[in-house]
Amino acid sequence: MPISVRLPDDSVRQLPDGATGTDLALSIGPRLAEAALAVRVDGKARDLKAPVRDGEKIAILTGKDPEGLDLLRHSTAHLLAHAVKRLYPDAKVGIGPVIEDGFYYDFQVAKPFTAEDLPAIEAEMKKIVAEGIEVTREELPRDDAAKLFRSEGELLKAEIVESIPQGEIISGYRQGDFYDLCRGPHVPNTSKLKAFKLLSVAGAYWRGDEKNAMLSRIYGTAFATQKEVDEHIQRLEEARQRDHRKLGRELDLYSFHPEAPASPFFHPKGTIVYNELVAYIRELYHKYGYSEVITPQIMDVALWKTSGHYENYADNMYFTTAEEREYAVKPMNCPGHCVYFATGKHSYRDLPMRIADFGRLHRFERSGVTHGLTRVRTFCQDDAHLFCAQDQIKSEMAAFLDLFYEVYATFGFGEIRVALSTRPEKRLGSDEIWDQAEGALAEAMTEKGLAFTLNPGEGAFYGPKIEFQVLDALKRPWQLGTLQVDYMLPERFELHYTQADGTEARPVMLHRAILGSLERFFGILVEHCGGAFPAWLAPVQAAVLPITDRVHPFATQVADRLRAAGLRPELDIRNEKVNAKIREAQLQKVPYMLVIGDREAEAGTVSVRHRSKGDLGVQPLETFLEALQAEVRSRAH
């Protein structure tokens, strides 16, 4: 009795009873059968070896489908574990999931793997592929599976199985002498795994818990074809070229020194960029009705006890003592702003009060977590606190979103992820207050038509927060901007204002930052533009390049004129050929190069070259100057 199945193009195919996904693929064509990895039935992936049933709607999955690619990677993770078990029989397997762009597998071994071990493991993987071992699904009751793993000494696997409810049927996959717990599906044969590469090793806690054993993790990637693997390796290499730590050195922007771990020294060029960022934000503060304050770096621990930081954040704070009085270096501006708010008596007419502060912050970060400019121990934020009434939260939030997106448009950041982080376990305040705060944020977002995800339990201890994330060159997500509702600090500092009816009320505090940490933003920005800053940020906006020393006087005049007009020229009077000067300026990613020879000196013109557009021809100096000024003023990117 033949059965019929429907393909995605709605064509119907007859197959003999008991036919499998493999048979279906074969009936369509040998090339498809070769590429086939699994089938998808009703949106669920299934093994090729499983029989198809009459009336099913079936799609054949290959490495071209995102789902097929994940499966390929998952099977490659198993392949990795298989190879490791062959080479290191004592290794115990942990878990081996698919991640963005690849996979990893965790192992418990006496001696952690090092990068040198990878080629041998990879060679063994290729051997298993060449052997063309069949991969088969096996199902058994949960208790039997647990017993099986225990008897084989695979205690980590047994632990996972035992966390599954009793009575369930467990599926596993066998390839030759290797057996692994897995939901599946998997490729039908190891020969399907043709293109993969092991990338790195790292330590990782079992089940991600610091209290558990440290396992040895191997990261790898896999694609349908070797070409795609090569392209991926190429992309990783390009990302490394854009790494802000490398560019920071090459462009002379900042440096790090052992004397101050994880604390950047901004060089003159980096400082120009940094200050331009601050100047831009200040300009917007003026437009959006903010006031700026300057508050102390070091304050009595009493303040931090009042704010709750001493209790909740002391591990990340620096302390100092003078005249037997204990002080803390500020890790945040908010308590200082509460002190400022309490300085005067406020009316509802004063609200909202938007208090900005570019104060330097110090936070002790555990060694091992710091990273270039993106995770440092001293930084400053484009920080501000909005003191407002409860019914002003939504409008303040809306205004902030406008401000935020205006800034991000200026920098040309396209992909911004927005997430709402909700109450963490360690927190201040009652559940009612948290309900109110989380609700206000979510509502404001929804009314703005903003799509956002939830990060349950990731909120600050004093309130929920909205986080804006962008990705760096290596696609790592970084939090930059944020907005946080805070009912706690006004309470702790007993802040109040007089309402219209003469009664006193507690203001709500909104903590918010657009760029977040300027240091971190700087790092992300460098990677975003590959070091080629837009003209308004570029430390050197125009390199003045005389061809011969006969024209040095005119070249000097050109540089002086630009400088007098508020621009940032750099005069290169080194005894070098113009080719060398151009190359240098290109490598420094200077937006404009002004080549000056006898002809230009004679005519009072400059020969303009743009770092990416190339030779723009000869222009009168004033024409170029006005164009550059306009470009800078508009903050074009």
Add this chain to the structure above:
RNA sequence: GCCCACAUAGCUCAGUGGCAGAGCACUUCCUUGGUAAGGAAGAGGUCCCCGGUUCAAUCCCGGGUGUGGGCUCCA
């Protein structure tokens, strides 16, 4: 903090149990040039720090510090 790796000239990196190396950058001289490297000479070192092994340690061993890849953490 935990696992692994790395640390040699300003930068990128070779190298060796017995005098410390290259390229680029730097300095000087020659060269005066037209849109991505002109030539020559010179100078430049606590081989990260402390201890151990050794006749002898930049190299081997131990500890520390810093950096990197991850994990955990991250207001």
